[in-house]
Amino acid sequence: MTPNEELCVSLLGRYDQGKVRRANWESGWNDVAAYVLPRKRDTVRQPSSAAVNGPASAPVRFDTTATNAVRVCAGGLLSSLTPAGELWFRFNPSNPGVSSAVKSWLDDCTHRAAEALTASNFYLSIHECLLDLSAFSLEGLFIEEGLAFQGAERGELLNFVQVPVGTFTIEEDAEQRVDTVFRTFFWSARQCAQKWGEERLSKEMREALASKDPAAQTRQFEIVQAIYPRRTGEFVSGPAIPDKRPVASVYIDVASRHIIENGGFYEMPVAVARLLREDNMIYGTGPADEVMPEVRMVNAMRRSFLLALEQQSNPQWLGPNDGSWRPDNRPGGIIYWDTSDSKNKPERLRDTARLDFIDPAIADSRQIIRQAWFNDMFQMLNRPEVLEQKMTAFQVAEMTQEKLLLFSPMFARITRELLTPALTRVFNVLLRREVFEPVPEDVNLGELSYQIDYVSRIALAIRQAQTGALAQTAQMLGAMAQFDPLAAHVIKWPKAGIMVARNAGVPAEIIRDEDELAAIQQEQQQAQRAAQLAQMAGAANQAAGAVQKLGPDAQRAATDAIGGAS
Incomplete structure (x- = not known):
């Protein structure tokens, strides 16, 4: 076999093994698709052909509480964590002692990156990702250069592709970070030719492209993209051709086992996040796993409630087994019966079901489901006084403190596995494409170190917990200083002041450092x-x-x- 054939066989083998490992989660995803997000059912089932999801239909669903709870959670994450039209992140220097020119340059990079995100399809894609993350506790976001960098007359600087749950497999590195992704999608030969050119297509694709048969022209080919880190010696540092870059990207036509493209990226282009990760649960876990029994139970109770309600509003008729009468349920209808025997008179079956017992039980289960997806917290964060910034971050933190304590582990994983990799990729793409201003002359680009600080409402509210602890400590130390003035010197007040300013989201360029x-x-x-x-x-x-x-x-x-x- 040629090197390309060996690579193709090896990668498809890894992909098949990944699907075997993923099978442990697919049954749970199917339950979520059935009871929570029915429109995801075909994607999660991993069809063998390019089936297109139609209108959501789930005959087993009699209650939509979980669906609404997930949508509130996803919408709350979007508006509280990555609000469109607001600056929710900042590129700040890792070393506060750098020159003011570097701070100003990073601040300018922040605003240019925010403008690029707004102009792209980022907020459309991130909402779908947050829906998947809320429901399935897993999401995938592919970040690539937009058409503006590919010579197109019209197009944006960046393009974001939401990778649906059920269409990709993942592998982790030694630090439990996702560094390998195999994703599958279905394209026609025409779409493949538009992206890679006709000369790179497989024989079957070229035949379908040249055919005049509508079935051949619209045939969907399964494409697998393998994204993984290249080994030492397989790539070069610095500027390089695609197949010599640190992260490999190989597109394969599965049917013909043909490599369409063997390229690469300078950094990981896919951000895969798990809402929570426990033990060896590589695909993550979250609220759906915890409250699925409640979701099933409230669905069954709602079904029983509707049946009992219908039973009371339209109960069955009791009649003799040899009767010839026909019940007429129309308003004002006449029912004829044999008057020779009064016992033959038809009557309704008396239903003794207590509907007043069912309703509170359903309400309790619904409350448990909504709380599992933090609906109460997001509803508080989206109150008018919070949205209009009439409340400080400290007041918001006090109002939602209990919920924030439970949500903070999820926030940490969302920022670490989704937002930080995505923004790092955005920063590097815009830097290489010279969208940013030139780097200050006194800065070595190879030694430039920056960090991403999040300044959205929920991020500031979580960080205000530190500020609240400092305020309480300062109050207690003030009382102690009346007995011993030395107590006032326990805390390094200048450093504490810097921390308070950063937690409040103050730009780094206007904060003085310790020097x-x-x-x-x-x-x-x-x-x-x-x-x-x-x-x-x-x-x-x-x-x-x-x-x-x-x-x-x-x-x-x-x-x-x-x-x-x-």
Whole structure:
């Protein structure tokens, strides 16, 4: 076999093994698709052909509480974590002691990146990702350069593709970070030719492209994209051709086992996030796994409630087994019966079901489901006074403190596995394509170190927990300082002030670092000493003038007194 054939067989084998491992989660995903997001049912089932999801139909669903709860959760994440039209992240220097030029440059990069995200399809794709993350506890987001960088007359700088759950497999590195993704999708030969060119297509694809048969023209080919890190020696550092870059990207036509493209990226282009990860649960876990029994139960109770309600509104008829009458359920209808025997008179079956017992039980289960998806927290975060910024982040944190404590592990994983990789990819793409201003002259691009700080409502509310602890400690230390002034020096107040400013989302370029604060303190101390010396000199001059006004005898007496005192 040729090297390409060996690579193709190896990658497809890894993909097949990934699907075997993923099978443990597919039954749970099918339950979520059936009871929570019915429109995802065909995608999760991993069809063998390019089946297109039609209108959501789920005959087993009698209650939509879980569906609504997931949509509230996804919408709450979008508006509270990545709000469109607001600056919800900042590129800040990792070392606060860098020059102001670097801080200003990173601040400009922040605004340019935010504009690029707004102009792209980021907010459309991220909402779908957050829906998957809320429901299935798993999502995939593919970030690529937009058509504007590919010579198109119209297009954006960035393009984001939501990778549906059930269409990809993942592998982790030694630190449990997703570094390998196999994703599958279905394209026609025409679509493949538009992306890669006709010369790169397989024989079957070229035949379908040249055919005049509508069935051949619209035939969907299964494409697998393998994204994985290349080994040392297989790539070069710095600028390189696609197949020599650190992250490999190989597109394969599965039917013909043909490699369409063997390229690569400078950084991981796919951000795969798990809402929670426990033990060896590589595909993650989340609220759906915990409350699926409640979802099933409220669905069954709702079905029973509807049946009982219908039973009461239209109960069955009781009649003799040899009767010939026909019930007429129309309003004002007439029912004829044999009057020769009063026992033959038809009557309704009396239903003794207690519907008042069912309703509270359903309400309790619904509340459990909504709480599992943090609906109450997101509804508080989306109150008008919060949206209009009439409440401070500290007030929001106090209002939602209990819920934030439960949500913070999920927030940490969302930022670590979804937002930070995505924004890092965006930063690098825009930097390479010179969308940013030139790097300051005194900065070595290879040594440039930055961090991503999140300044959305929920991010600031979580960080305000630290500020609240500091405020409480400061209050207690103030009381202790009345007994021992040394207590006031327990905390490094300048450093604490910097932390408070950062937690409040203040831009790094207007926050002084510790060196600047130390210099200001030194200047103040020098000015204070100079003022004291000037005051002492003035007092000495006044004393000398007073002595000169005395007579000779008084001057000698004053001199003797000073000498005696010394």
